[in-house]
Amino acid sequence: xxxxxxxxxxxxxxxxxxxxxxxxxxxxxxxxxxxxxxxxxxxxxxxxxxxxxxxxxxxxxxxxxxxxxxxxxxxxxxxxxxxxxxxxxxxxxxxxxxxxxxxxxxxxxxxxxxxxxxxxxxxxxxxxxxxxxxxxxxxxxxxxxxxxxxxxxxxxx
Amino acid sequence: xxxxxxxxxxxxxxxxxxxxxxxxxxxxxxxxxxxxxxxxxxxxxxxxxxxxxxxxxxxxxxxxxxxxxxxxxxxxxxxxxxxxxxxxxxxxxxxxxxxxxxxxxxxxxxxxxxxxxxxxxxxxxxxxxxxxxxxxxxxxxxxxxxxxxxxxxxxxxxxxxxxxxxxxxxxxxxxxxxxxxxxxxxxxxxxxxxxxxxxxxxxxxxxxxxxxxxxxxxxxxxxxxxxxxxxxxxxxxxxxxxxxxxxxxxxxxxxxxxxxxxxxxxxxxxxxxxxxxxxxxxxxxxxxxxxxxxxxxxxxxxxxxxxxxxxxxxxxxxxxxxxxxxxxxxxxxxxxxxxxxxxxxxxxxxxxxxxxxxxxxxxxxxxxxxxxxxxxxxxxxxxxxxxxxxxxxxxxxxxxxxxxxxxxxxxxxxxxxxxxxxxxxxxxxxxxxxxxxxxxxxxxxxxxxxxxxxxxxxxxxxxxxxxxxxxxxxxxxxxxxxxxxxxxxxxxxxxxxxxxxxxxxxxxxxxxxxxxxxxxxxxxxxxxxxxxxxxxxxxxxxxxxxxxxxxxxxxxxxxxxxxxxxxxxxxxxxxxxxxxxxxxxxxxxxxxxxxxxxxxxxxxxxxxxxxxxxxxxxxxxxxxxxxxxxxxxxxxxxxxxxxxxxxxxxxxxxxxxxxxxxxxxxxxx
Numbered sequence: 001x002x003x004x005x006x007x008x009x010x011x012x013x014x015x016x017x018x019x020x021x022x023x024x025x026x027x028x029x030x031x032x033x034x035x036x037x038x039x040x041x042x043x044x045x046x047x048x049x050x051x052x053x054x055x056x057x058x059x060x061x062x063x064x065x066x067x068x069x070x071x072x073x074x075x076x077x078x079x080x081x082x083x084x085x086x087x088x089x090x091x092x093x094x095x096x097x098x099x100x101x102x103x104x105x106x107x108x109x110x111x112x113x114x115x116x117x118x119x120x121x122x123x124x125x126x127x128x129x130x131x132x133x134x135x136x137x138x139x140x141x142x143x144x145x146x147x148x149x150x151x152x153x154x155x156x157x
Numbered sequence: 158x159x160x161x162x163x164x165x166x167x168x169x170x171x172x173x174x175x176x177x178x179x180x181x182x183x184x185x186x187x188x189x190x191x192x193x194x195x196x197x198x199x200x201x202x203x204x205x206x207x208x209x210x211x212x213x214x215x216x217x218x219x220x221x222x223x224x225x226x227x228x229x230x231x232x233x234x235x236x237x238x239x240x241x242x243x244x245x246x247x248x249x250x251x252x253x254x255x256x257x258x259x260x261x262x263x264x265x266x267x268x269x270x271x272x273x274x275x276x277x278x279x280x281x282x283x284x285x286x287x288x289x290x291x292x293x294x295x296x297x298x299x300x301x302x303x304x305x306x307x308x309x310x311x312x313x314x315x316x317x318x319x320x321x322x323x324x325x326x327x328x329x330x331x332x333x334x335x336x337x338x339x340x341x342x343x344x345x346x347x348x349x350x351x352x353x354x355x356x357x358x359x360x361x362x363x364x365x366x367x368x369x370x371x372x373x374x375x376x377x378x379x380x381x382x383x384x385x386x387x388x389x390x391x392x393x394x395x396x397x398x399x400x401x402x403x404x405x406x407x408x409x410x411x412x413x414x415x416x417x418x419x420x421x422x423x424x425x426x427x428x429x430x431x432x433x434x435x436x437x438x439x440x441x442x443x444x445x446x447x448x449x450x451x452x453x454x455x456x457x458x459x460x461x462x463x464x465x466x467x468x469x470x471x472x473x474x475x476x477x478x479x480x481x482x483x484x485x486x487x488x489x490x491x492x493x494x495x496x497x498x499x500x501x502x503x504x505x506x507x508x509x510x511x512x513x514x515x516x517x518x519x520x521x522x523x524x525x526x527x528x529x530x531x532x533x534x535x536x537x538x539x540x541x542x543x544x545x546x547x548x549x550x551x552x553x554x555x556x557x558x559x560x561x562x563x564x565x566x567x568x569x570x571x572x573x574x575x576x577x578x579x580x581x582x583x584x585x586x587x588x589x590x591x592x593x594x595x596x597x598x599x600x601x602x603x604x605x606x607x608x609x610x611x612x613x614x615x616x617x618x619x620x621x622x623x624x625x626x627x628x629x630x631x632x633x634x635x636x637x638x639x640x641x642x643x644x645x646x647x648x649x650x651x652x653x654x655x656x657x658x659x660x661x662x663x664x665x666x667x668x669x670x671x672x673x674x675x676x677x678x679x680x681x682x683x684x685x686x687x688x689x690x691x692x693x694x695x696x697x698x699x700x701x702x703x704x705x706x707x708x709x710x711x712x713x714x715x716x717x718x719x720x721x722x723x724x725x726x727x728x729x730x731x732x733x734x735x736x737x738x739x740x741x742x743x744x745x746x747x748x749x750x751x752x753x754x755x756x757x758x759x760x761x762x763x764x765x766x767x768x769x770x771x772x773x774x775x776x777x778x779x780x781x782x783x784x785x786x787x788x789x790x791x792x793x794x795x796x797x798x799x800x801x802x803x804x805x806x807x808x809x810x811x812x813x814x815x816x817x818x819x820x821x822x823x824x825x826x
Contacts, residue, residue: 008820010813016700017680023235026264034270034279037286037816038261040236041804042744045762046788048806055813059820074678074701075787076764085792110700111682117269 018066024113045078171233253296289815305490314342316708317495319723325373339444352606389703410447414467432532501556546656557663567663744786752798
């Protein structure tokens with residue numbers, strides 16, 4: 001590659017912890033990689049896995065899901081539900097031929113601006129190493145499809 | 158995407174002086190939005206120096222009226238800062254306030270990125286995300302609920318007492334809960350208070366009595382909060398009132414039971430381990446309330462089944478060995494947490510020898526030693542109980558400003574050390590050495606106090622003490638405690654032999670602060686102190702509405718600051734009470750009964766039990782009063798039958814698409 005690949009990442013944040021951590025990183029003028037674009041939700045429990053799939057299908061190279069540390073959920077225990085869905089989603093992604101590492105769950109409390117910044121930069125580097133998420137061009141002829149399939153690696157279960 | 162919707166969107170890009178404009182090309186962002194987001198419905202995009210200023214807000218209001226805008230995007234700071242401001246501006250112009258979105262291009266862009274071109278690109282993406290999303294926003298109505306005028310104050314130290322009194326004096330009811338048998342907190346253990354050297358008891362006990370007898374205060378000592386449910390305006394709190402084994406209605410506080418009790422116990426709490434109490438006791442003479450408590454672990458009757466001396470001698474028959482813990486349920490509208498601090502355990506700094514070398518004392522032990530009501534009657538003596546020290550070393554910053562223990566400054570230890578120096582000097586005439594890293598005597602009258610201590614002839618050595626040892630080198634050090642220190646002003650190592658060492662220990666968060674925070678729904682900082690809503694502008698509120706913090710629970714502070722915070726927190730509570738109702742964000746989930754298949758997956762997900770299953774209709778239903786709006790059920794419903802206001806699937810999907818619009822553009826170009 002001649003030009004350095006700059007991934008685009010969508011970050012889902014919780015209104016009570018990680019979004020505030022991002023705010024804190026801002027007010028503390030901490031610098032981090034500019035590749036992540038954030039979406040605020042009330043809780044990581046709000047994360048419908050289809051949001052992640054939508055982001056990946058619309059051009060994101062990775063998705064960062066952030067929430068309150070286990071035991072610290074603003075809504076008592078909903079981050080555990082996010083964790084559950086995250087683990088399941090990773091298996092689904094694997095089955096679809098997408099590297100599960102493209103989706104990452106990060107816990108960050110409202111006080112952890114530094115952690116939010118460093119985890120973001122770290123994730124951007126991880127995605128940079130994975131390279132762009134290429135969905136390929138739409139297939140028009142049947143022969144092309146067969147050729148595509150023959151090129152595919154077998155996905156481990 | 159939402160090309161079918163005919164919304165008229167206005168985009169406003171804020172310079173925030175140079176805060177945003179210094180990094181993001183705001184003119185480019187506004188022009189781009191006007192040009193490229195026109196198909197989404199953007200009819201006007203402006204940039205302005207300070208959008209939050211009155212002229213900035215007027216700009217939006219004018220455009221809403223003149224251009225017929227139906228949606229507003231303000232690209233500025235975090236919604237946590239100015240969402241309210243711009244929602245109010247929209248409301249003033251007749252637009253539903255929930256049709257406004259903030260795009261955070263300051264906290265998330267200009268303050269965290271340095272490359273101007275990259276930052277401008279990201280700002281465009283964030284704006285595009287907000288535009289896509291705002292089109293899907295629905296007009297919402299605020300939810301108003303009445304506020305219960307009662308208040309819960311947790312912690313009966315000086316901050317909690319102050320808060321309770323302020324509210325009670327304003328005519329509203331307060332439940333003051335204290336874990337120990339008496340209110341008063343740490344201040345009740347102190348001898349003198351800096352810098353005026355007022356006797357702590359003389360200024361504190363009148364307040365304690367006032368709180369104890371106030372008609373608007375229900376005092377619940379020897380009690381713990383067990384459970385908190387509800388939300389601002391309507392909390393329900395369960396309090397465990399531990400069995401005192403004393404019938405409060407019959408007890409006169411005469412003290413005969415304590416006198417007759419044959420069991421002596423070392424008082425680890427109030428006397429810091431230096432004195433004794435009985436198995437039935439009030440921690441100190443001026444305790445409020447004056448009813449004793451029975452210490453079940455040490456009471457002979459509870460251990461052996463015989464004794465009952467207290468019962469025999471009690472003139473009013475107030476002893477009740479069968480008393481059980483009581484669970485009390487109270488409804489309150491607001492809660493103030495003034496749970497205080499724990500003293501740093503000086504044993505952890507093993508090189509200072511506390512617990513190993515008998516004549517090393519903690520600050521709290523010294524407070525009891527110098528207190529005329531303390532175990533030695535105010536005589537400052539060594540651990541043997543009789544020898545007056547001829548030389549005393551006071552070590553500052555014990556456990557504070559130290560990466561091995563606590564990184565922060567405990568604020569009070571310098572002044573505390575100076576106070577100790579004065580008291581030692583005054584009581585014993587001993588030579589006093591202060592060992593300090595930096596002398597921090599900010600605030601009114603404090604530096605003057607430092608000058609006074611200097612003039613009294615106390616000695617100061619600038620340097621962090623390496624070790625306190627009893628290993629003497631030579632005759633001069635024999636039988637002494639030797640303080641090994643690098644004198645950083647003289648630039649040499651010194652060994653100073655003394656008779657007594659006092660460790661000016663720092664403050665640290667309560668060992669259970671995290672659990673307490675969790676119970677009340679507030680967070681702790683990395684150091685473990687309760688986190689305030691804003692470190693400068695909102696130091697007594699928390700991120701959870703209706704929960705306030707005061708005193709050392711929020712961070713180390715001295716008595717004047719604790720009192721000020723107690724009063725400040727109560728002012729915030731009174732403000733809430735007088736509003737009579739509280740406005741709640743209308744973020745709620747609802748079930749579309751036509752789509753619901755009655756699978757009940759959502760039922761078990763709700764931590765607030767807000768989802769009920771209607772067996773007759775075979776559908777689930779959400780109680781809006783209980784729903785807190787987390788959205789977990791919305792994400793879980795396999796039929797897509799649950800929708801959440803404020804954060805709907807449509808809004809989030811649209812925002813995803815908007816955020817990635819620039820990538821699509823790049824591919825197409």
